[in-house]
Amino acid sequence: MCYSKPLINRPAFMDSGDIAFVFPQAMQEKSDEIALGLQLICNRRLFGVVYRELLPEFFDNMPPDSGVMIGAFVPTDKVLPGVLFPGDIDLLVIPYSSDRLLLSMTLAIELKVVRATYVRQSRSPNQYGFSQADALLRCGFPYAGVAHLIVSDESPEDAWRDVFETTIVDETGRCAPLRTVRKDMMPSALINRSFGRLRANCSSGELGYVSVYIANEGIWDPLGRQATHNPNASEEVMSAVGDFYELNAHKFLDTRRY
Numbered sequence: 001m002c003y004s005k006p007l008i009n010r011p012a013f014m015d016s017g018d019i020a021f022v023f024p025q026a027m028q029e030k031s032d033e034i035a036l037g038l039q040l041i042c043n044r045r046l047f048g049v050v051y052r053e054l055l056p057e058f059f060d061n062m063p064p065d066s067g068v069m070i071g072a073f074v075p076t077d078k079v080l081p082g083v084l085f086p087g088d089i090d091l092l093v094i095p096y097s098s099d100r101l102l103l104s105m106t107l108a109i110e111l112k113v114v115r116a117t118y119v120r121q122s123r124s125p126n127q128y129g130f131s132q133a134d135a136l137l138r139c140g141f142p143y144a145g146v147a148h149l150i151v152s153d154e155s156p157e158d159a160w161r162d163v164f165e166t167t168i169v170d171e172t173g174r175c176a177p178l179r180t181v182r183k184d185m186m187p188s189a190l191i192n193r194s195f196g197r198l199r200a201n202c203s204s205g206e207l208g209y210v211s212v213y214i215a216n217e218g219i220w221d222p223l224g225r226q227a228t229h230n231p232n233a234s235e236e237v238m239s240a241v242g243d244f245y246e247l248n249a250h251k252f253l254d255t256r257r258y
Helices: 025-029 033-042 044-054 056-060 130-139 186-201 235-247
Strands: 066-075 088-097 107-115 143-151 161-165 179-183 208-213 223-225 253-256
Touching (some): 044 056, 044 107, 044 223, 066 235, 088 235, 186 223
Parallel strands (some): 107 143, 143 208
Antiparallel strands (some): 066 253, 088 107, 161 179, 208 223
């Protein structure tokens, strides 16, 4: 099924350095789910890697003049009146190509936070998010997934490891010789641990899932499993998503593919 609608309204494009969202500092200090979710979508490079984990074939074949409109923490009943679980669609991701909303590729993502520390690296979220994401599939969303957002403190320096790094020296991609540096590799270990828990606990064949480390600097590659198309995807739901977007386009973040 390929279902689309005209893309009539576009939000003002937020460029590098623009203020996209404002929230209390306390939310950031507490690693609040909303704060981390907004941090994820504002880091467009990281979000792109996450999106590719969940919909790799679609991402790799997105044409020029394409991208996604991202709605954050959208009340579910504002899209589907009468639907109260889950209360929010944490990330509502609607791709577009040129002047069309590609509603049959709509992706709903449920977010959960993993607050780890060096001494408690095995911490997991109170809930995995599968029940909420499954509920969105039952509603008729074409694709759904779960993303675990990981934050942590640093490891003590005596736990750091020797790794290799290099520098790209010109536009052809030529690299300088490898050099050895000491690096805190706990984020990589936490991503692998979180991904293993998701894989062990997910019973749905359609849900995608991904483990993402939210860092203040740099990007750690996420690990994920792709979402597959919901056989019960509803054209009525897709149409409702398109209608909601057009009425609330100013609340979405336009993230271009190129």
